Amino acid sequence: MGEQNKSFMNWIDKRFPVTENLERHLTKHPVPKKVNFFYIFGALLMVIFMVQVITGIWLMMFYTNTEEGAFASVEYIMRDVEYGWLMRYMHSTGASAFFFLMYFHMFRGLLYGSYQKPKELVWLFGCFLLFLLMAEGFLGYVLPWGQMSYWAANVILSLFGAIPVIGPDLQVWIQGDYVLSGATLSRFFALHVVVVPLLMIALVVFHIFALHEVGAGNPEGVDIEKHRDENGMPLDGAPFHPYKTFSALPAIGIFFVIFFAIVFFAPEGGGYFLEKPNFEEADFLKTPEHIAPVWYYAPFYSILRAITFGIPFLGITSKFLGFIIFAASIAILFVVPWLDRSKVQSIRYKGIYSKIGMILFAASFITLGYLGTKPVNELRTLIAQISTLFYFLPLLLMPIYTKYEKTLEVPDRL
């Protein structure tokens, strides 16, 4: 039997290198022995991605992508399709979970300098994934064609209209109409279910390939490649499978318990996951009293709103400047690997300025997120402006303070 199996695998391997790749990426791929809680989010992201794809495919079987039919088809899914509510709530809660995991996964990267040489591309592919996820969430939110879908999309689309010269034509081109309409809805559907997910799958593959090429990091910032045993396996490392795969299982279990608790008991997330105005069909003559983004866009939306001033002598309106700063708040993440000049990776061994910077950055992000869900007033605008400043400063000043601050000695072994 065993012999037969072996020759069968041989036959396959000569034509399609299964064994080689299993070894390369699973059974012989070394990962650091000791990591912490923050290192589970990548695995959970893979899991939630699959949840989104599967529930999404099922929703697609019942959803209608027309202006006349969209809202009613979502009600149909919720009321008439067996377990349709479960598919929809898993998908909408999944979107929130996706962002939640993504933000922690990225925060881990910032804390432990996981983006540093030679993992720049891992980080860069990750940033593209963030961008695509943001686009995906936005496109998906339009599909139920509720009041908030419509008006929130209107706000975002008119950002394109704010680009000087080409803006208005660009906006009409994206919308396929002079206003946001059914034409927009059906193209957003195509982008949401096919284009963006395909790009995301490709990027996840790139993300993992790049990571496996350079090796995973750890919270200490220790290079495990330095000390190897006689077989070439790093002394502080263990094969990905079975060590990592099995240790991830309990975490995945806990994650699902929490996830389904929300799906069953609080699927609307108190109005932060699914917003009240979205239970009313889109009405293009009536704006809801207060337009608020879903929580995961709130920090960036706050930045957009905080810019109440333009640069008149350059002909830049406040609206366009808001768009630029908003775009910059995401774009700046892409260049973090080149802003950090520190000799050490982990925050544990970095100096005091890095620590203060990280606290300011995280605090601003949370403050902006809170403000983004609330209506504006003068005080909130001022706080949002200050928070925007402290979102950017820790990153912008990074090249200076990481170069000059005093760092601690990193140990040799994990």
Next chain:
Amino acid sequence: MSKKVDQNRRKALHITSGIVGAVTVAGFAVPFLSAWNPSEKAKALGASVEFDLSKLEVGAMAVLEWRRTPIFVVHQTSKALENLPKLDSKVTNPAIEEGITRSENSKYTVLKGVCTHLSCAPKYYPEIEPKAWDQEWLGGFFCPCHGSKFDLAGRVYKGVPAPTNLEVPPHSFDGDVLIVGDSA
């Protein structure tokens, strides 16, 4: 087969095939990108709409729909017509050349009900009374989305997110009938 590769010939072939390839891709992109433009049907919906002004009381506002955009028609009170010039210094662009009502008519104002900030629909607050957003409010429009303020002629106040006055759509008056859109 000669062993020697003619490098110049190879280079020329690379460049020409590159160019031909790029032109082909660009050519094929045209129909795909053009498909995203408004269709003939969407364009046809841009036809004009009419509105009977005799039903609109003094101080009231009607909302019409044109190109699926809300159009605000305000019948100005004499008090409003008196107050509007007083706001010239508080608005970004007084647009005096457009006349007090900014329309073809001295009593009615016709505006696109689309905030010039990020396209929400501003709300009509004609009362002259202190408001949460302005203690000296003389009536006008307030956008609930990010707090832009406009006066009754749709002129934007200074220091708010919206950069420009509410747009005046193409319109004309025929007796008591208002025509919004190109009358042709």
